[in-house]
Amino acid sequence: MNRKTLAAAFPHTVPVLMxxxxxxxxxGWMMSAAGFVPLWxxxxxxxxxxxxxxxxxxxLLANASPLADxxxxxxxxxxxxxxxxxxxxxxxxxxKGIRKLYMIFGLTDETYALLSGVQPPEGVDAGGFYFCISVxxxxxxxxGSLVGAVAGALITINTEGIDFAMxxxxxxxxxxxxxxSGRHFPVFLGAGATLLSLxxxxxxxxxxxxxxxxxLVGGLLAARPMLDRPDGTPEGGEGA
Amino acid sequence: MTNPxxxxxxxxxxxxxxxxxxxxxxxxxxxxxxxxxxxxxxxFLPPAVIAMLIVYCYRxxxxxxxxxxxxxxxxxxxxxxxxxxxxxxxLSIMGGTVFYMILVQAVFR
Numbered sequence: 001m002n003r004k005t006l007a008a009a010f011p012h013t014v015p016v017l018m019x020x021x022x023x024x025x026x027x028g029w030m031m032s033a034a035g036f037v038p039l040w041x042x043x044x045x046x047x048x049x050x051x052x053x054x055x056x057x058x059x060l061l062a063n064a065s066p067l068a069d070x071x072x073x074x075x076x077x078x079x080x081x082x083x084x085x086x087x088x089x090x091x092x093x094x095x096k097g098i099r100k101l102y103m104i105f106g107l108t109d110e111t112y113a114l115l116s117g118v119q120p121p122e123g124v125d126a127g128g129f130y131f132c133i134s135v136x137x138x139x140x141x142x143x144g145s146l147v148g149a150v151a152g153a154l155i156t157i158n159t160e161g162i163d164f165a166m167x168x169x170x171x172x173x174x175x176x177x178x179x180x181s182g183r184h185f186p187v188f189l190g191a192g193a194t195l196l197s198l199x200x201x202x203x204x205x206x207x208x209x210x211x212x213x214x215x216l217v218g219g220l221l222a223a224r225p226m227l228d229r230p231d232g233t234p235e236g237g238e239g240a
Numbered sequence: 241m242t243n244p245x246x247x248x249x250x251x252x253x254x255x256x257x258x259x260x261x262x263x264x265x266x267x268x269x270x271x272x273x274x275x276x277x278x279x280x281x282x283x284f285l286p287p288a289v290i291a292m293l294i295v296y297c298y299r300x301x302x303x304x305x306x307x308x309x310x311x312x313x314x315x316x317x318x319x320x321x322x323x324x325x326x327x328x329x330x331l332s333i334m335g336g337t338v339f340y341m342i343l344v345q346a347v348f349r
Binding site: 018019022023026036040043044047048049050052053054057060061064065067070071074075076077078079080081082083084085086088089092093104105107158159160161162164165166167168169170171172173174175176177178181183184186187188189190191193194195198203206208209212213216217220221224227228 | 241245246247248249250251252253254256257258259260261262263264265268269274277278279280281282283284285286287288289290291292293294295296297298299300311312315316319320323324329330332333334336337340341343344345
């Protein structure tokens with residue numbers, strides 16, 4: 001990573017800088033409000049590095065959820081990253097070794113969105129350029145988490161209800177997906193299956209998500225003849 | 241939770257998150273084309289899963305008293321409205337959260 005590459009990459013990351021600082025601050029603040037020392041917030045931002053995943057993580061840690069639930073819910077919430085990987089196969093092909101491993105690790109919603117849009121400028125190594133973007137983004141995320149966690153530990157205001165930030169984040173993602181896709185059946189299927197499962201099993205431990213996911217995948221496979229045809233309607237489905 | 245328990249949970253989250261990002265590369269990075277059904281699910285599962293997670297976030301609302309559900313639904317509607325209006329992630333998330341905090345702390349006490 002040299003200066004020239006860094007200088008080329010930085011301007012592209014400014015929107016993520018603003019976004020990650022703010023979402024990171026809220027994350028750190030939620031962690032402190034739930035009673036965890038700032039070190040944990042930073043450790044999570046270094047090792048997990050996932051916006052919505054870590055918001056959910058606060059919830060899981062605060063409820064002392066069993067490890068099996070932690071694993072299952074983390075897999076579900078991050079499922080959409082599979083899609084990012086699939087569409088980055090080509091772009092990352094030229095990158096090698098540890099750098100590539102890091103870029104796969106750092107494939108968050110925002111970094112994915114950036115990387116799918118940008119082209120390295122003339123004379124700058126593409127792999128290094130993408131790598132720089134990934135590293136910068138995570139630094140912003142870690143910085144935001146640290147600031148939020150320390151602020152939350154020092155400033156004592158009534159933080160009841162701050163956990164709604166997770167709900168708000170998902171709603172924002174849903175609104176964006178809704179607007180970028182012409183097919184809304186999956187949304188109704190997802191909401192309907194989950195609601196049904198919740199009504200039958202109750203909210204404890206989030207286990208109602210397991211049958212919900214089964215119904216969902218089954219329903220999508222059944223609906224494939226209807227959904228999976230190129231008929232010119234706008235489609236997105238690539239996530240936020 | 242004790243520190244080792246927290247550390248273990250964080251480690252599980254880290255491994256599971258990395259798995260979801262690495263799997264496509266493990267399976268399809270040797271030039272093989274991903275099967276059509278995977279691409280299909282990859283396109284339509286994310287919006288369904290996000291809808292599922294929103295229901296998950298609302299799992300603990302209680303209809304026993306108006307304060308048990310109205311704040312969450314009002315704040316959710318505010319997030320949608322803010323986002324349709326300004327299309328600014330931060331504004332929608334912060335605005336909705338602060339609104340919710342005011343509702344649960346001051347209005348529906």
